Amino acid sequence: MTSRTFDLARVGAGLSFAAAVDDVERALDASTALVISAPPGTGKTTLVPPLLAMRTRGRVIVTQPRRVAARAAARRLAELDGSPLGERVGFTVRGERKTSPQMRVEFVTAGVLLRRMLDDPGLDDISAVIIDEVHERALETDLLIGLLGEVRELRDDLTLVAMSATLDAERIAAVLGSDGVPAPIVDHSVPAHPLTERWAPSPAPRLDERGVTRSFLDHVAGTAASAARDLVRTAPDADTLVFAPGAREVAEIARRIADLAPDVDVRQLHGQLPSATQDAVIRGRAGHDRPRIIVTTSLAESSLTVPGVRLVVDSCLARQPQRDASRGMTGLVTAAASRSSCVQRAGRATRQGPGTVVRCVDERTYAAAPARPTPEIATADLADAALLLACWGAPGGAGLRLIDPLPADSLRHATEVLRTLGAVDDTGRVTDAGRALSRIPTDPRLARALRDGSALVGARTAAEVVALVGGDIRVRDADIVSALSALRNGRGPDAQRWAREVDRLMRLAPPARSGRGRADDAGLVVALAFPGRIARRVERSSNGSTFLLASGTRAGVSGPLADAEWLAVADVARASGRIAAGSGAVIRAAAAITEQQVERAADHLITDRVEAQLVGGRVSARRERRVGAIVRSSVPVRASAAEGRDAVERAVRADGLDVFTWSDAADELRRRMALLHRELGEPWPDVCDDALLARLAEWLDPELSALAGGTPADRIDLAAPLRRLLPWPAAADLDALAPERLEVPSGSRARITYPPLDDPAGQPVVAVKLQECFGWAETPRVVGGRVPVLFHLLSPAGRPLAVTADLASFWSGPYAQVRGEMRGRYPKHPWPEDPWSATATRHTRRRAARD
Incomplete structure (x- = not known):
């Protein structure tokens, strides 16, 4: 153990978590993993890091979800320790750091530590x-x-220590534990100050198809200004915290409040502001300053403390990622904040005494909100995560103990994105290009645009476009080129933030030619990032144009971009209304691009091949040049044998086996084989559509060649091809295990109808006249006695009288009722009282007696 480098009594003075230090010590004596649950403001983030530094020799890393929280926590601990920031306590966040070789505690964002682990997977100098x-x-x-x-x-x-204000501690402890033993839990609670809840629902809707409505922003601003005025009269030293879903809404609400309450100091707080501005808000105000109204995002919900707050005004909205799996689109959407998040927000008003929360919804709307936020892993785009895991050597998270597994559909999409970027190979393993992209701290698609774009259009142009696309900057009329022009001229609320991000990206960009590119170079950079979103106009109307994306999605756009032939789309979202033009999606940010630039950015999506369709059962071939789903040209051709065969196989895979006419013999054979596979498994083959399509060349090879040569599909009988799949030597038992016909006591050979493939519990059926089964006690079975035959016993006219899989029970019971009902209707046929001793026959009584 090293010498005591921190004075815990001094650091923990006035912090309630100081009372839990002994519990933490005892837990760490027993385990190297620990879960700590304590409310915000109790001091766990301040006390636990120096405590661990005193117990270990190496450096202690503390992760925070946000940059501002990492900086604030480091600054607070350094002040309490009495040391300069960066000496014993420091921080590293994107674009900024305060560190030194003798540093014992370092606060970082989770993303910083993840990328650091790629270069130092053992964390050799880290003790906790x-x-x-x-x-x-x-x-x-x-x-x-x-x-x-x-x-x-x-x-x-x-x-390893996991800390939180509110969490499912037992679940986290189980993940952090080892050998089936969960990590210990230290649960620290403190009495809460009283909270007064008030409700101020808006008369107008909160959201429409464009996002947060202007009327609701007006309502939140008015509510905040009015409530803050009331607060100042009773508590002049108290401040107000207003929660909005995103940076845009923060700016809009702050501007409105400033107009309504000019005597109040209105501040903004969100992750896109300069660090100095963020830090000034967190440090609080001197006693003589004006009362403050701080408008913030969820940034202030739990990961940092804004001092002096006694009133919270909550929009009860949050920005969260949402993936549209059907269109392969992921974006931030505004939705109702979870109730647990709203509770966290309200708790900011009671940190230093009694407080008040005003929620801008009614109680019914609040109660209908989700109880907890959805884990980001379930809704976010996983491209960056998938690349990191591939670099780690655990593609898809294989072998890792995660709280929740990565969703299979989202992971599949992310892996395909990485494959199109050349970041992973066909097996999911990371490539050299992928490792290079992982070292650029941004989304892999934007990293590719920065890296490759720098070489093509210059580092500055590439950085400018990437900073715009990745910066949550509103693009008017969806026109990226116009937005870039405004930003370059310093116009708009996002200009300074964008310029800072451009400078950061310039430092990350590989060496490349300098200078500013042409206006149409913006589209090339966007296309490098999102080749699957290259789009071509397919329809023009008075409301705008509809474009087809290479991914297959259709989306609408209005304004100047509606006249473009080709677009590189940076942002597309689900929408309805006039602009979407019935496509179900709207383009929110794009730039025009030339066809030559399309070929440069999306060469891996470009195909030139013969495509075949089965039209009227015959092959029709065309040579098509495509960019993904976009057809650039299509002309009829006479395909070569190889081209025709390849095209036919693709057509059959795309259209399914229904392109063929299934004969009765083929359908019957397939059903028999399906039952044997269901009951016996291997070596009897699976003959469902997917299985047959996966083995086309194995069983349908000659027929595919015949189809490509012009033979109509309806002249191809699939019975013989199916027999190619029968296993040898087991195939010799087919007729014994699943016979086509069954001999009944009358001597007739009744056809067995086997169950369809989509009936996994179906039984084989024999439909036969009741009189042909007299005396038959034991129900016959197929598949080696495993499956009973279901009998449909028919009247002499062939109408069903009974359905049974137990003939003995039928003769002993229901038969008497059937006999009573039917013997008067069919008097010429035998209806004996004793069916057990009667002679089975398919004839009338007179004919049976003559025979």
Whole structure:
């Protein structure tokens, strides 16, 4: 143990979590993993890091979900320690750091630590990692837990602590534990100050198809200004915290409040502001300053403390990622905030005494909100996560102990994105290009645009476009080129933030030619990032144009971009209304692009091949040049044998086996084989559509060649091809195990109808006249006695009288009722009282007696 580098009594003075330090010590004596649950403001983020630094020799890393929280926590601990920021306590966030070689505690964002682990997977100089605010279930935090769990398997000296204000502690403890033993839990609670809840629902809707309505922004601003005035009269030193879903809404509400309450100091707080501006808000105000109204995003919900707040005004809205699996689109959407998030927000008013929360909804709307936020891993785009896991050597998270697994559909899409970028190979393993992209701290698609775009159009132009596309900047009329022009001239509220991001990206860009590119170069950079969103105009109307994206999605756009032939689309979202033009999606940011630039950015999506369709049962071939789903040209051709065969196989896979006419013999054979596969398994083959399509060349090869040569599909009988799949030598038992016919006591050979493929519990059926089964006690079975035959017993006219899989029970019971009902209707046919001793016959009584 090293010398005591921190004075815990001094650091923990006045913090309620100081009372839990002994519990933490005892837990760490027993385990190197620990879960800590404590309310916001109790001091866990301030006390636990120096405590671990005193117990270990290496550096302690503390992760925060946001940059401003990492900086604020580092600054606070350094002040309490009495040391300069960066000496013993420092921080590293994107684009900024305060560190030194002698540093013992370092606050970082989760993303910083993830990328650091790619270069230093063993964390050799690190003795402990604290993951804070686990309850937010940020994607990067979830990934860290999985990766650090694997590191701990190799390093039994690495301490791992998960902390949060509210979390499912038992579940996290089970993931962090080892050998089936969960990690210990330290639960610290404090009495809460009283909270007064008020409701101020808006008379107008909160959301429409464009997002938050202007009338609701007016309502939130008016509510905040009025409530803050009331607060000042009773508590002049108190401040107000207003929660909005995103940075745009923060700016709009702040502007409105400033107009309504000019005597109040209105501040904004969100992750896109300069760090100095953020830090000034967090430091609070001097006693003589004006009362403050701080308008913020969920940034202030739990991961940092804004001092002096006694009133919270909550829009009860949040921005969250949402994936549209059908269109392969992921974006931020505004929706109702979860009730647990709203509780966290309200708690900001009671940190220092009694407080008030005003929710801008009614109680019914609040109660209808989700109880907890959806974990980001379930809704976010997973391209960055999938690349990181591939670089780690665990594609898709294989082998990692994650709180929740990565959703299969989203992971499949992310892997395909990485494959189109050349970041992973066909097996999902990372390539050299993928490793290069992973070192650029941004989405892999934007990283590719920055890297390749710098070489093509210059580093500055590439950085400018990437900063715009990745910066959540509103693009008027969806026109990226016009937006870039305004930003370059310093116009708009986002100009300064965009310029800072451009400078950062310039430092990350590979060496390339300097200078500013042409206006149409913006489209090329966007296309490099999102080749699947290259789009071509397919329809023009008075409301705008509809474009077909290479991914297959159709989306509408209005304004100047509606006249473009080709677009590189940066942002497309689900929508309805006039602009979407019935496509179900709207283009929100794009730039015009030339066809030559399309070929440069999306060469891996360009195909030139013969495509075949089965029209009227015959092959019709065309040579098509495509960019993904976009057809650039299509002309009829006479395909070569090889082209025709390849095209026919693709057509059959696309259209399914229904392109053929299934004969009765083929359908019957398929049903028999399906039952044998269901009951016996291998070697009897699976003959469902998917299985047959996967083995086309194995069983249908000659027929595919015949189809390509001009033979009509309806002249191809599939019975013989199916027999090619019968296993040898087991095929010799087909007729014994699943016979085509069954001999009944009358001597007739009745056809067995086997169940259809979509009936997994179906039984084979024999439909036969009741009189032909007299005396038959034991119900016959097929598949070696495994499956009873279901009998449809018919009247002499062939109408069903009874359905049974137990003939003995039928003769002993229901037969008497059937006899009573039928013997008067069919007097010429035998209806004996004793069916057991009667002679089975398919004839009338007179004919049977003559025979």
